[in-house]
Amino acid sequence: MTTEPPQQGGSGPRPLDRRSPLPLWAQLSADLRRRMEAGAFTAQFPAEHRLTAEYEVSRHTVREALRSLRADGLVIAERGRASRLDTRPLQQPLGSLYSLFRELEGQGVEQRSEVLRLERTADATVAGHLELVADAPLVVLERLRLADGEPLAHDTAYLPAEFAEPLLEADFGHTSLYAELSGRCGVKVTGGRERIQPFLPDIRQAWLLGLADREPAFAIERLGHSGARPVEWRETVVRGDRFAFVAEWSDNSRAVALAPRAACPSS
Structure with missing residues (x-):
């Protein structure tokens, strides 16, 4: 089977310079960016x-180039599927009570979850x-949260069993924890x-989220309250290449209080 020769212009591949001090993966990443800007890969990446055949390089070189594109939010790596262009970044407002389910659905993104664990447990730290x-x-x-079928977040929520026991009967494949908590348990999260x-995910989290080795993400710890009572402790790892946090501010926003600087010991 023959491979078409690289094209010199347009949206086709350009030859890499093996005499250049720039690593091959960096040259490949730059050429893929050029091709994206020229309108390539709109149907399929x-x-x-x-x-590897187009550029006559090793698979390791290709993976390093793709890792760079993922880090910049240009390409989505899907576990068990081919990569594709990231054309729709997801945004989450800071400083507000939100449900990831509702936020994704509100942005026109299909939200689905793979339930990894739903059971009674005990944990002294969480308690x-x-x-x-x-x-x-x-x-x-414990859920793997999917956006349009692609891994987005690894989410683990803990709630007191004294009122959350009915949640063990819920199907969390396509629903909100807060909706089920309100409907089945009569508990509404009002703040937190x-x-x-x-954060650098561990091996299991990286595999679940389709991340390369030592590819960073966001770690979110949430303590949810119903009135004055703590009712939810949640630990979430979100892919940094697919998610952005957005905050609004004004000239009368409250300033951040910095911790006092430690006094220097006298000599």
């Missing part, structure tokens, strides 16, 4: 084996967050707080 005794029974819901920080 080429598979790894096709790129502490929820102001419960260490051995208090909990309900845990979140902490968001960069």
Whole structure:
């Protein structure tokens, strides 16, 4: 089987310069960006084996180039499927009570979940967050959240079993935890707080989310309240190449309070 020779212009591939000090993967990444801007790949992004043949490079070189494109949010890596262009970034407002299910559906994105765990459990650390005794029974819901069929987030929520037991009968394939919590348990989450920080997923999380080794993501810890009572502790890992957090501010926004600087010891 013969491969068509690289094209010098338009949206076709250009030869890589093996005498250049620039690594082959970086040259390949740059040429793929050029081709995207020229309108290539709108129907389908080429598979790894096709790129290795077109550019006459190793699969390792192709994967490094694709990793760079994913890091910049240009390409989506789908577990068990070919990569494709990322044409619709997802945004989440900060400083508001939100349901990921409702936010995705509101942006026209099909939301679906693979339930990995739904059972009774106990966890002393989580119980502490929820102001419960260490051995208090909990309900845990662990899901892989999918947006248009692509992995977006790994989400684990814990709730006190004393009121969350009915959730064990729910089908969380295509529904909101907060909707089920309100409808089945009569508990409404009214507020809370979140902490968001960069994060390197572990091997299992990276595999679930379709991330390359040591590709960063966002880690979100959420403590949800119903009135003054803590009712939900949630740990979420969100793909950084598919998600953006957005905040609104004004000239009367409250300033961030910085921790006082430690005093220098006297000599």
